[in-house]
Amino acid sequence: MKLITCILGENECLAFLIGTHIYPCDKVDKYLPNTMDRYLLTDHTVKTAMREAYLSLCTATTNSTPYTIDNTIINAPVPRPGSLRDAYAFRQHVYTSRRNRGLEMIAEFDQFPVFYFSNHRAICGPGAVACMPKHFDKLDFELEVAIVIQKQGRNIPASEADDYIAGYMIMNDISARTLQMEEMKLNLGPAKGKDFATVIGPCLVTADELEKYRVDPPKGHVGATYNLEMSCSVNGKLVSMGNLRDMDWTFAEIIERISYGVDIFPGDVIGSGTVGTGCFLELNGTGKLNDPDYKEQWLTEGDEITMNVTGLGQLENHIVRINN
Known part of the structure; x- marks a missing residue:
């Protein structure tokens, strides 16, 4: 997977990056973590589900998103390291x-x-x-x-x-x-x-x-x-x-x-x-x-x-x- 931390509206958001297109994780599936902090703390089962969702997006032909790297603020992927x-x-x-x-x-x-x-x-x-x-x-x-x-x-x-x-x-x-x-x-x-x-x-x-x-x-x-x-x-x-x-x-x-x-x-x-x-x-x-x-x-x-x-x-x- 390629994961980014971006700003959508006024909120920090974890998203999949596929090519130049951005897919907020919690918009793909509401049960997926919506920040990098939560992703890193989650268990193997959730990480596996995220990978499956990412691969599904990679192979889909009908998914669209209004967000790209050209119209979205991109932060450091891990904005608050421990x-x-x-x-x-x-x-x-x-x-x-x-x-x-x-x-x-x-x-x-x-x-x-x-x-x-x-x-x-x-x-x-x-x-x-x-x-x-x-x-x-x-x-x-x-x-x-x-x-x-x-x-x-x-x-x-x-x-x-x-x-x-x-x-x-x-x-x-x-x-x-x-x-x-x-x-x-x-x-x-x-x-x-x-x-x-x-x-x-x-x-x-x-x-x-x-x-x-x-x-x-x-x-x-x-x-x-x-x-x-x-x-x-x-x-x-x-x-x-x-x-x-x-x-x-x-x-x-x-x-x-x-x-x-x-x-x-x-x-x-x-x-x-x-x-x-x-x-x-x-x-x-x-x-x-x-x-x-x-x-x-x-x-x-x-x-x-x-x-x-x-x-x-x-x-x-x-x-x-x-x-x-």
Whole structure:
């Protein structure tokens, strides 16, 4: 299924997305959940009924709807995560970023997946991303994929962890690099460099939709792995390309690490970390390493950011400035 959270009238609504057409779930069947929060908390029986309703709409020839992505406000598919964690799963990004700073690759990367907590109350969907003046000092995008958890668990082995994933989304971890680097000199963070905006969307895609893209995980690893091309353009110019299959730690292994000694809950969102070439910090560092006169690029007011991931759709945002 492809599920979105949209605004109809003045109400938040969970809806099926089929092509460009939007079908509010509770209009398809009054017994289906009408918000993402309720969907994630519902049991397997209801989720199965939703999938059957979705497949029926996909094959029907007479169903019509007045709602499309062009005439409807689309929010983040999971507008109120219970928590937000971001991992560090792509070796290429880690290696290149460290090399550009004159650092050796850190051995601990291969020992366990790491993550940090970000602000789960600063979630954005498609559309405007509001930034304060200090954020514009080296403002950056980060091209990622995120998952959302669908059931509670603790000490989950990687071999079972994929069952806890409700679906996948594109994620843009907006970053204010100067704030981030200043605070991380104190061996804490990132915090203020990350806590003002994380974008997810445009829809939540369940794993069955991605099965045709499934490939073997990296050697020695466990968990669902998908051949999904990832790209980011800024103002229509392609700046980043990668692939989700290049995650060196799978989401299943990340869940195993995260759930060690603690519960995870429906609605928790977990990011993959930045794909190789997936941010200006890495791209600028490589450019300056190869050419001392390389002109750095950062996001500015009015910039249009477009991210595409195979099977997950297209996430579009633009940067706006606010002063308070």
